[in-house]
Amino acid sequence: MRERLEAHRVNPVCASCHSRMDPFGLALEPFDAIGGLRSHDGGELIDASAALPDGSSFVGPGGVRDYLLESEERFVATLTKKLLTYALGRGLEDYDPPAVREIVRTAAVDDYSWSSIVLGIVESVPFQMRRSQEQ
Numbered sequence: 001m002r003e004r005l006e007a008h009r010v011n012p013v014c015a016s017c018h019s020r021m022d023p024f025g026l027a028l029e030p031f032d033a034i035g036g037l038r039s040h041d042g043g044e045l046i047d048a049s050a051a052l053p054d055g056s057s058f059v060g061p062g063g064v065r066d067y068l069l070e071s072e073e074r075f076v077a078t079l080t081k082k083l084l085t086y087a088l089g090r091g092l093e094d095y096d097p098p099a100v101r102e103i104v105r106t107a108a109v110d111d112y113s114w115s116s117i118v119l120g121i122v123e124s125v126p127f128q129m130r131r132s133q134e135q
Helices: 002-010 012-027 061-072 072-088 097-109 114-123
Strands: 049-051 057-059
Touching: 002 012, 012 049, 012 057, 012 061, 057 061, 061 072, 072 097, 072 114, 097 114
Parallel strands: none
Antiparallel strands: 049 057
């Protein structure tokens, strides 16, 4: 698997995305298709070490968790953008980032709890002002 993914990272057309995505996939390789943990794949020991283009490195699912927790606010902001996109039924526009920042700032007070993020989205101006699609 590692060798096949390397082909994408050396191809300039593919590398812009694969160099950022593949490390997370490689670190999560110890999970099988239904979420069970495994140490071998096809008789081969799984190498769950990974490095990002910025030089950050981690090993396995625990390493991914620790990496994400190092930049908790950035993770929550990305999660909020994705959830808000889904809630609005449209992509985010140039006028949406202030609402995302407000949701994240408010959720920080509640230690970024899931309910505070969801409530922030529901109470946000973009969500309150969205238009329903006509059937």
